[in-house]
Amino acid sequence: MSVRVQDHYGSADIVERILAAAAQPVVEGAPISAEMLFPFDQLHGRELVATKDHAAKLNPAADTHLLDVGSGIGGPARYFANVFGCRVTGIDVTPEFVAAATDLTRRTELAEKVDFVEGNAVKMPFKSATFDHAYCFYVGMNLPDKPSVIRECFRVLKPGGNLLWTEVTSNSGDPYYPLPWARDAAGSHVGTSEKLLDHIREAGFELLSVDDETDAHVELARRIKAAGFVPTEDQRQANEVVLGNDFVERRMNYIRSLSGGALASTVIFGQKGKGEAGR
Numbered sequence: 001m002s003v004r005v006q007d008h009y010g011s012a013d014i015v016e017r018i019l020a021a022a023a024q025p026v027v028e029g030a031p032i033s034a035e036m037l038f039p040f041d042q043l044h045g046r047e048l049v050a051t052k053d054h055a056a057k058l059n060p061a062a063d064t065h066l067l068d069v070g071s072g073i074g075g076p077a078r079y080f081a082n083v084f085g086c087r088v089t090g091i092d093v094t095p096e097f098v099a100a101a102t103d104l105t106r107r108t109e110l111a112e113k114v115d116f117v118e119g120n121a122v123k124m125p126f127k128s129a130t131f132d133h134a135y136c137f138y139v140g141m142n143l144p145d146k147p148s149v150i151r152e153c154f155r156v157l158k159p160g161g162n163l164l165w166t167e168v169t170s171n172s173g174d175p176y177y178p179l180p181w182a183r184d185a186a187g188s189h190v191g192t193s194e195k196l197l198d199h200i201r202e203a204g205f206e207l208l209s210v211d212d213e214t215d216a217h218v219e220l221a222r223r224i225k226a227a228g229f230v231p232t233e234d235q236r237q238a239n240e241v242v243l244g245n246d247f248v249e250r251r252m253n254y255i256r257s258l259s260g261g262a263l264a265s266t267v268i269f270g271q272k273g274k275g276e277a278g279r
């Protein structure tokens with residue numbers, strides 16, 4: 001049965017759950033550090049490790065303005081602002097995520113640099129050539145119309161702007177369900193990396209690099225397992241706090257699907273050419 005993206009991700013009291021699970025007690029009204037939230041707010045495989053890797057690739061200057069497509073509860077946006085000092089605007093279709101992203105950003109005193117709008121990335125409420133760079137971390141699996149979203153990224157980027165797009169792609173055979181982004185096949189829009197690359201080229205981007213980081217996901221999961229990390233009721237896995245009680249099973253299915261060859265994790269780096277001023 002197909003479930004709306006907003007209903008798959010959204011739930012009540014996200015901020016309260018995170019603050020209750022945080023390592024240090026939170027005093028209401030007192031600021032908190034962005035770092036304290038990082039275990040909970042990176043809603044993708046390899047969490048903060050992946051954000052660090054991908055952010056280093058984009059390596060934005062402090063005076064740039066980034067677009068975060070499918071910004072979740074704002075973890076990657078706060079990471080970029082915190083580490084690189086740049087501005088970030090996020091867009092996300094899930095209202096509870098946008099509200100949590102805004103609240104957590106205010107609490108971390110990053111609201112002057114980071115803001116969020118609720119909206120569907122197939123039609124973004126931004127003028128053309130607004131952003132210096134854009135990134136989209138693990139959202140494509142929820143996008144039935146990827147070409148429109150990628151074309152919108154192209155439109156709102158300034159000429160010379162980079163796009164960093166990370167997505168789970170399909171290989172051979174069926175994955176195990178439920179998965180982190182969909183509880184069944186009807187809600188999953190995973191396609192091949194070749195098709196995704198076609199969409200990116202067709203939107204007008206030049207391809208700078210394409211990487212398969214499947215092994216990095218599988219290896220990290222193996223190391224965590226070897227270290228004896230078995231979550232119990234008291235030590236819930238970070239993403240479970242935000243994404244629900246069955247998240248441990250969903251993440252396990254993701255790793256099984258990657259290591260079995262049904263899925264892959266693909267990182268695409270593209271650029272809107274400097275001569276693309278008119279588009």
Ligand SMILES: C[S@@+](CC[C@H](N)C(=O)[O-])C[C@H]1O[C@@H](n2cnc3c(N)ncnc32)[C@H](O)[C@@H]1O
Pocket residue numbers: 005006009041042043044069070071072073074075076091092093094097119120121122136137138139142143181
């Ligand atoms: C797996 S989460 C990733 C969140 C964030 N990028 C991160 O890495 O922490 C996928 C996100 O994409 C958002 N999303 C899915 N479809 C969208 C759409 N059409 N427009 C905007 N956001 C969308 C969801 O609401 C969710 O926040």
